[in-house]
Amino acid sequence: MKLTLTNDELNAYCSELHESNAVFKSDYPADSFERQPVHTVYGGANLFKAGFAAKLGEAALKTLDTYAPNYHVFARVLGLPGAETLPTNRTELESLTRALETNPEQVREVKQAAWLAFTVYNRVVKKLKSEPIEDNRVDFEDGYGNRPDDEEDAHAAAAADEIAKGMGENLLSPFIGIRIKTFSDECKVRSIRTLDIFLTRLAEKTGGKLPQNFIVTLPKVVTPTQVSTCARILEELEGKLGFAKNSLRMEIMIETTQSIINHKGENTVPLLVAAAGRCRSAIFGTYDYTASCNITAAHQSHNHPACDFARHVLQVSLAGTGITISDGATTSMPIGPHKAAAGTVLSPQQMDENRAVVHAAWKLHYDNIMHSMRHAYYQGWDLNPGQLPVRYAAVDTFFLSGLQDASARLNAFLSKAAQATLVGNTFDDAATGQGLLNFFLRGMACGAITEQEVLATGITLDELRSRSFVRIVNNRTKK
Numbered sequence: 301m302k303l304t305l306t307n308d309e310l311n312a313y314c315s316e317l318h319e320s321n322a323v324f325k326s327d328y329p330a331d332s333f334e335r336q337p338v339h340t341v342y343g344g345a346n347l348f349k350a351g352f353a354a355k356l357g358e359a360a361l362k363t364l365d366t367y368a369p370n371y372h373v374f375a376r377v378l379g380l381p382g383a384e385t386l387p388t389n390r391t392e393l394e395s396l397t398r399a400l401e402t403n404p405e406q407v408r409e410v411k412q413a414a415w416l417a418f419t420v421y422n423r424v425v426k427k428l429k430s431e432p433i434e435d436n437r438v439d440f441e442d443g444y445g446n447r448p449d450d451e452e453d454a455h456a457a458a459a460a461d462e463i464a465k466g467m468g469e470n471l472l473s474p475f476i477g478i479r480i481k482t483f484s485d486e487c488k489v490r491s492i493r494t495l496d497i498f499l500t501r502l503a504e505k506t507g508g509k510l511p512q513n514f515i516v517t518l519p520k521v522v523t524p525t526q527v528s529t530c531a532r533i534l535e536e537l538e539g540k541l542g543f544a545k546n547s548l549r550m551e552i553m554i555e556t557t558q559s560i561i562n563h564k565g566e567n568t569v570p571l572l573v574a575a576a577g578r579c580r581s582a583i584f585g586t587y588d589y590t591a592s593c594n595i596t597a598a599h600q601s602h603n604h605p606a607c608d609f610a611r612h613v614l615q616v617s618l619a620g621t622g623i624t625i626s627d628g629a630t631t632s633m634p635i636g637p638h639k640a641a642a643g644t645v646l647s648p649q650q651m652d653e654n655r656a657v658v659h660a661a662w663k664l665h666y667d668n669i670m671h672s673m674r675h676a677y678y679q680g681w682d683l684n685p686g687q688l689p690v691r692y693a694a695v696d697t698f699f700l701s702g703l704q705d706a707s708a709r710l711n712a713f714l715s716k717a718a719q720a721t722l723v724g725n726t727f728d729d730a731a732t733g734q735g736l737l738n739f740f741l742r743g744m745a746c747g748a749i750t751e752q753e754v755l756a757t758g759i760t761l762d763e764l765r766s767r768s769f770v771r772i773v774n775n776r777t778k779k
Contacts, residue, residue: 328620333741333767336624337435337475338695339682340583344443345455345478350466353473357432359685361425363634367658368689371397371421375413377659378666378693380420381701382413416700424692432688435475435679438463440494441482441519443683452490456497464505477515477551483526492533499537499548508542515580519553520588524568524575527552531576550578551626555585556592560613569617579623584611584677586628602630602668611675627672629681634661634690662690669694678742699748702739710736710757714772734769741767 368374375383387393399407400418408415438459466472478498481491518530534548552572562568573579586607590600614625636654640646665687672680682691713733743749763772
């Protein structure tokens with residue numbers, strides 16, 4: 301065929317495109333589907349001990365046993381899919397429970413809601429016994445407050461001692477770190493001093509070793525300089541204290557309007573992230589952000605439209621960069637108003653009032669987590685051990701309740717490769733195929749979906765590792 305363009309001209313255009321594509325790939329290396337914790341638990345540095353995770357797990361189990369001692373109560377409180385269909389008659393419940401314990405998969409075929417409630421509850425109990433906290437942040441900011449310098453100095457050193465002890469005795473959560481104070485003019489000296497004391501003491505105790513997945517959280521970030529300064533401090537401390545190069549990672553907290561859009565009308569998020577080079581994640585702070593929007597306390601909520609706007613800006617700014625995102629906290633705590641004094645017990649009315657408060661807080665937390673995950677925020681904050689059962693229940697419910705449908709749709713896609721397919725009432729295309737693949741990748745990353753459940757869709761391990769539905773389709777159509 302005759303061409304108008306010469307080979308030199310064609311090569312020049314291709315070279316230009318190659319350079320542009322290389323820059324794009326550098327800016328967007330792709331999201332990581334390695335394990336991301338489903339939550340971060342914050343606790344005041346003054347209270348931190350090496351056995352913090354196990355202690356909170358015990359407290360969480362006690363709360364669960366007190367206010368939802370079985371799967372059907374828990375399912376109704378949270379409003380799990382189909383929970384209203386669960387029997388209330390004691391005899392029927394006992395029969396259903398025996399069937400679930402004997403052959404859960406058989407029950408699943410005919411009573412999906414019962415299987416889901418039973419499975420979620422048992423997974424929650426197992427999780428609270430084996431790994432109650434996935435990510436722990438020793439807090440020197442809001443959860444700690446402002447204290448005399450000598451007191452915070454002592455707590456910074458003590459926290460390092462406890463983390464070193466936890467490393468030696470294998471007591472720490474899989475992810476851990478500290479949150480220092482903001483780098484505002486009022487707090488910058490105190491913040492840097494705490495970071496220095498903590499890392500210096502930790503290096504002394506561990507010989508320059510860090511816990512796995514260690515991170516430093518910088519809150520209320522408003523300027524790129526705050527981020528770049530923190531990164532330079534971490535780099536300098538690494539060199540002086542003997543920590544491995546680039547091992548001190550950081551995460552930033554997006555909690556103000558200025559950290560979303562600056563005075564020039566620019567999207568601030570990419571500027572903040574670019575200033576670090578060490579940034580692993582970005583966290584959205586729901587309540588500080590709504591306060592910065594002048595939203596009154598009565599209307600500050602996790603699902604306020606202003607928060608959804610900020611979440612989406614944060615999400616689209618970091619999509620494909622490999623930097624993870626996390627949502628904020630539910631501040632209504634599952635703590636009953638009545639506490640029995642020594643040697644006394646609560647009255648039935650007091651127990652009922654406690655139960656009502658805890659159940660309402662649980663339901664709010666569950667709804668907030670589901671709201672986050674529907675917006676593709678798979679990590680959030682927990683502030684109280686009573687919130688842990690709900691966190692794990694919500695994560696498992698989100699993935700397990702959609703597993704069968706997603707499996708059927710992905711299997712249909714893979715069977716017909718590049719052809720469009722219709723399953724039920726949902727028409728799928730390649731973009732939806734990638735969304736289905738993401739569902740399984742995310743579910744596996746947080747432990748809600750097993751490798752065997754993914755392979756049952758017909759996908760291979762090599763295809764799964766490619767993380768690209770288009771690539772899978774292309775490879776299958778070539779065979």
